[in-house]
Amino acid sequence: MNTLTTRFPRGTRARGAxxxxxxxxxxxxxxxxxxxxxxxxxxxxxxxxxxxxxxxxFSAEPPGFKTGVDQGSANRQLTTLVRRGLLSYGPDGEVVPxxxxxxxxxxxxxxxxxxxxxxLAFSNDEDxxxxxxxxxxEFLAVPENGAADQTSFANIAGIETPDxxxxxxxxxxxxxxxxxxxxxxLNAIVPEEAVDADGxxxxxxxxxxxxxxxxxxxxxxxxxxxxxADSVELDKIVMTFMADAQTRVKALxxxxxxxxxxxxxxDYATLENANGVTLDTAxxxxxxxxxxxxxxxxxxxxxxxxxxxxxxxxxxxxxGTLGYGTSNGGLPIxxxxxxxxxxxxxxxxQDVDKxxxxxxxxxxxDGGFSLTLLTNSQYFGYSERAQVIKxxxxxxxxxxxxxxxxxxNQIAKGNSGSYDLMIGGPPAAINDPSAxxxxxxxxxxxxxSFGIDxxxxxxxxxxxxxxxxxxxxxxxxxxxxxxxxxxxxxxxWGQGAAAYAYSDDLEGFEMxxxxxxxxxxxxxxxxxxxx
Numbered sequence: 429m430n431t432l433t434t435r436f437p438r439g440t441r442a443r444g445a446x447x448x449x450x451x452x453x454x455x456x457x458x459x460x461x462x463x464x465x466x467x468x469x470x471x472x473x474x475x476x477x478x479x480x481x482x483x484x485x486f487s488a489e490p491p492g493f494k495t496g497v498d499q500g501s502a503n504r505q506l507t508t509l510v511r512r513g514l515l516s517y518g519p520d521g522e523v524v525p526x527x528x529x530x531x532x533x534x535x536x537x538x539x540x541x542x543x544x545x546x547x548l549a550f551s552n553d554e555d556x557x558x559x560x561x562x563x564x565x566e567f568l569a570v571p572e573n574g575a576a577d578q579t580s581f582a583n584i585a586g587i588e589t590p591d592x593x594x595x596x597x598x599x600x601x602x603x604x605x606x607x608x609x610x611x612x613x614l615n616a617i618v619p620e621e622a623v624d625a626d627g628x629x630x631x632x633x634x635x636x637x638x639x640x641x642x643x644x645x646x647x648x649x650x651x652x653x654x655x656x657a658d659s660v661e662l663d664k665i666v667m668t669f670m671a672d673a674q675t676r677v678k679a680l681x682x683x684x685x686x687x688x689x690x691x692x693x694x695d696y697a698t699l700e701n702a703n704g705v706t707l708d709t710a711x712x713x714x715x716x717x718x719x720x721x722x723x724x725x726x727x728x729x730x731x732x733x734x735x736x737x738x739x740x741x742x743x744x745x746x747x748g749t750l751g752y753g754t755s756n757g758g759l760p761i762x763x764x765x766x767x768x769x770x771x772x773x774x775x776x777x778q779d780v781d782k783x784x785x786x787x788x789x790x791x792x793x794d795g796g797f798s799l800t801l802l803t804n805s806q807y808f809g810y811s812e813r814a815q816v817i818k819x820x821x822x823x824x825x826x827x828x829x830x831x832x833x834x835x836x837n838q839i840a841k842g843n844s845g846s847y848d849l850m851i852g853g854p855p856a857a858i859n860d861p862s863a864x865x866x867x868x869x870x871x872x873x874x875x876x877s878f879g880i881d882x883x884x885x886x887x888x889x890x891x892x893x894x895x896x897x898x899x900x901x902x903x904x905x906x907x908x909x910x911x912x913x914x915x916x917x918x919x920x921w922g923q924g925a926a927a928y929a930y931s932d933d934l935e936g937f938e939m940x941x942x943x944x945x946x947x948x949x950x951x952x953x954x955x956x957x958x959x
Contacts, residue, residue, distance in 0.1 A: 478957045480663040482934070485676040487690035488806065488835050489643065489669045492626030496568045496575030496614050498855050498866075498875050500839060501946040504613055505689060508949040509648060509665065510551070511616030511631025512655075514542050514561065514595070515607055517947050519938035521859060523607045527556065527617060527632060527655070528595075537602035544593040549653040550619045551636035558589035564617045565597075573624065574873065576855050576866050580609045580893070601894040604901075608858035613947055634660045634953040645669060654953075661956035671806050671834065680705060680929055686957065687934060691927035692808030693750040699929045706934075710941035712926030714760035715748060715809075717817060717919040718842075718850040722879035725797050726848060730790030732916035736776040737783040738820045744921040747816055748809035752925035759864060759909045760854045760920050762942045767861045767902055772909040776919065783824045795825020802831050802847035804838040809924070810851050817849070842874025850874075854918065856943035861905050862893040863943055868917065880917045933959045 488502040498504075508516075514531075518524035528542040548556035567573055569581035583603055588596040599606075609615065622630040628637050634654045639647035648665040651657065668685065670676045676688040677695045681702045691699065691707065699707040717739070725731045736757065745755035754763055758773035787795055799821070803814040811832060818828040828849070841847055854867030855875040867876060868885040888908045895901040926945045930937060936955030940948045 478933070478959050480661055480957055482662050482665045482687060482952070482955070482957065483685040484665060484667045485670040485679045485685040485688040486646075486667040487673070487676065487688075488671060491836055491839055493622075493629040494574070494626055495564065495616075495618050495623050496573065496577065498576040498614060498857075498873060500835065501690070504857075504946045505949045506646065506667070507613040507616060507629060507631075508633070508947055509635045509952060510629045510633045510637060510651075511613060511618065512633045513610055513613070513616040514544075515611040516613070516950050517611050517940060517944055519940075519951060521940050521942075521944055523611050526611075527561075531607075538599045540597040540599070540606065542595040542597070544595065545655050546593060548632060548655055550630060550632050551651045551653055552619060552630050553653065554619050555592075556617065556619075556632050557592040558595045559592075560617050560619065561595045562587045562589050563620060564615075564623060567623050568615060571871060574871050576614055576857065576870070576873075576875075577609050577612060578871075579865050579869055579890075580606065580862075581615075583893075601890070602896075603862075603893055604896055605858055605860035605862045605893065608860055609862075611947075612857040613950070614857065635662075635665060643669065656953070660953055662952065665952070673808055677929075680931070683931075687928070687930040687937075689928055690807065691929050693748075693752050693925050693927075694808055696750075696752070696927065704932045705929055706932055707927060707929045708937075708939040709752065709925060709927040710939055710945060711753065711762065712924040712941070712945050713856055713943065714853050714920050715744070715753075715813070715851070715922065715924050716760070716853045717921070718847075718852045718877040719918060720845050720848050720850075720878040721881075721917060722845065724848075725790070725792055726799070727879075728790040728792070729915055730786045731792060732919075733914075734783040734786035734790065734824060735821065735826070736916050736919045737779045737786065738824045738826075739776070739817065739919060739921065740778045740820055741776075741921045743816050743820075744813050747812040748921075749925040754922035756922045757920050759861075759905065759912055760856065760867060761861055761864070761905070762859070762923060765859075765861070766897075767905050769906055769909055772906075772913060775913050778820075780823055787824060795821075795827075798827040798829060799848040800829050800831050801849040801851070802838060802841055803851040804835045805832045806835045813851055813921075817851075839874045842878075843872055845872060845878035847878075853924075854920070857947070859943055861901075862889070864905075864908070865889045865893065877918045881915065884911055884915055931957075933957050 490503040490506050491499050512526040514528040515523050516526040529545050531542040550556055565581055568575040583600050584597050585600045586598040628640050635648040636651040638649045646667045650660045650663055673692045679685045680688050699705050719726045741755040745753050756773035757776045761768045801814055803810045805811055814830045821828050856863045869882050892904040938951040
């Protein structure tokens with residue numbers, strides 16, 4: 429049997445009752461994951477149970493696990509397995525319970541009261557209490573710690589812990605998407621010794637790391653401390669690092685692994701036609717050409733506008749996703765969001781003559797300068813897009829030298845601003861326009877252009893984050909988009925295509941889409957192997 433399942437990003441969900449009961453959502457998520465499945469220790473009729481060891485061919489070795497820091501999709505995916513926050517995401521991208529069983533929001537939207545489950549513990553056998561929540565959130569709020577959602581946590585004016593299972597957050601201003609921010613796996617609760625550590629992650633998730641062979645693999649086992657340990661049917665997960673996409677695909681088709689992440693569009697057809705394999709595809713994250721805006725020609729807005737007009741977005745989509753993605757610019761907001769602005773998204777339609785005029789306005793008539801373009805050879809689409817950009821910019825007189833290497837090299841150089849141009853994309857981890865904050869505000873990181881004038885965006889981003897869904901909020905993000913089109917701190921080319929592939933014997937995996945696509949492994953907590 430071969431199966432192709434395609435999902436597309438969903439719109440934002442409106443908040444319902446002021447007292448949010450999460451137990452029902454947890455039951456629904458678990459039911460979807462386990463419907464029709466026998467228990468891990470007994471498959472009906474007395475037949476021997478399937479070996480519940482999931483073998484994953486993993487696209488990259490995570491570079492580290494510093495709390496709250498965006499260190500790439502490999503880091504985020506493993507984090508969904510070994511850590512948990514107060515909330516997480518269910519099969520449809522809805523916020524569901526995790527360490528918190530429920531929470532209450534005050535009428536003015538400024539106070540959130542979370543009730544933790546009883547008897548919580550980390551995988552290292554330490555109790556998990558409200559004090560761990562407080563310490564983690566306080567860490568996330570400090571700018572120097574580099575958390576992707578730092579501004580959201582900095583909005584928390586006070587954290588009270590009246591007992592071990594109660595956490596009361598008092599916000600400085602209302603924050604419409606706070607539950608989604610808390611569900612981001614990067615914001616999981618960690619024990620004190622892990623709060624600022626790299627290396628092997630410790631948390632309170634369904635699995636725990638029991639072996640790490642640097643450069644080779646992680647071995648995870650079901651964590652008996654997990655709050656729903658009885659519902660976890662996978663006994664073990666072995667994640668073998670396979671940087672080469674063809675190696676991953678061949679390992680899956682050949683039965684050496686059961687599951688692979690980051691399937692390139694070039695391999696979709698192979699997996700569609702493979703027996704016993706399911707291919708799940710969805711729209712992924714936005715891609716972008718990022719800039720180092722600190723000096724030289726790229727410090728001039730007209731030059732950045734010229735580059736935006738020089739690029740052929742359709743070609744970038746075609747070579748990067750073979751047409752499975754989207755080709756649109758503007759703010760990185762999914763097309764199916766009510767905040768997507770089609771006019772702004774089409775603003776930078778390719779116009780070579782206009783690009784040349786803008787270069788002249790910026791003091792660089794006929795171009796006449798060289799730029800280094802940083803990319804990586806590890807993931808499909810990066811090198812291919814780099815060649816399109818090089819060709820497009822040379823048409824307006826800009827010489828481009830491509831620098832490539834593995835993904836870890838790109839992350840390190842991106843974090844330090846050691847580039848002129850870089851193939852990348854703005855961070856996004858929630859299906860809400862407030863996720864844009866991470867694209868403009870915060871310390872140096874490879875997911876944000878280096879040297880952005882953050883003051884241009886800060887007030888509107890803050891206002892948008894605290895404004896409830898509706899026309900007023902839409903007007904805020906439209907204004908933000910107009911500023912972006914003048915400043916052009918990065919150039920988006922559309923949403924990419926994301927895919928996972930796995931054996932038909934795996935049941936219960938649910939792929940998410942859009943900004944939360946790399947939180948999809950949350951669902952492995954309810955998955956099982958049937959044969």
